[in-house]
Amino acid sequence: MRFLCVVHFDGSILDRMSPEEKRDLGRDSLGYDEDLMARGKYIHADALQSPSSASLVKVRNGQMSVTDGPYAEAKEQMGGFILINAADMDEAIKIAAGIPLAKHGTIEVRPVHEF
Numbered sequence: 001m002r003f004l005c006v007v008h009f010d011g012s013i014l015d016r017m018s019p020e021e022k023r024d025l026g027r028d029s030l031g032y033d034e035d036l037m038a039r040g041k042y043i044h045a046d047a048l049q050s051p052s053s054a055s056l057v058k059v060r061n062g063q064m065s066v067t068d069g070p071y072a073e074a075k076e077q078m079g080g081f082i083l084i085n086a087a088d089m090d091e092a093i094k095i096a097a098g099i100p101l102a103k104h105g106t107i108e109v110r111p112v113h114e115f
Contacts, residue, residue: 002043002112003084003092008076009105011050028100036084041095047080076105083112 014022036042054069082099086092089111096107 001086001088001092002114003086003089003095004108004110004112005082005084005092005096005099006078006108006110007080007082007099007101007105008108009079009101010075011077011079013104025100032098032100033082035098036082036095041084041086043083043085045080045082048078051077079105 017025033042033045051069056067056069058065079101084092084095086095089109092109092111096102096109099107101107
């Protein structure tokens with residue numbers, strides 16, 4: 001099964017990190033992706049730009065509206081994702097727990113709907 005691991009964290013965490021801590025986090029994140037690849041669990045991962053770079057699109061009664069993000073003021077914002085293969089939710093949760101940013105935020109694990 002495929003699972004989406006959505007990484008949520010307080011973006012100010014990165015502002016408080018030293019250059020060495022940021023480098024280590026990046027190295028650890030890429031290393032974890034490589035480990036998942038070697039185990040056949042990795043499909044794709046990406047980090048997202050700041051929520052302030054987002055646009056929100058709605059269509060109501062045939063009319064489109066666009067507003068600048070973020071949608072909600074929350075301490076934790078979506079910062080990226082990892083799409084994985086796992087046998088079941090239990091395995092997906094174990095994989096999510098290994099994501100380095102899990103130490104600083106929250107990982108939402110959600111099964112991908114198969115059509």
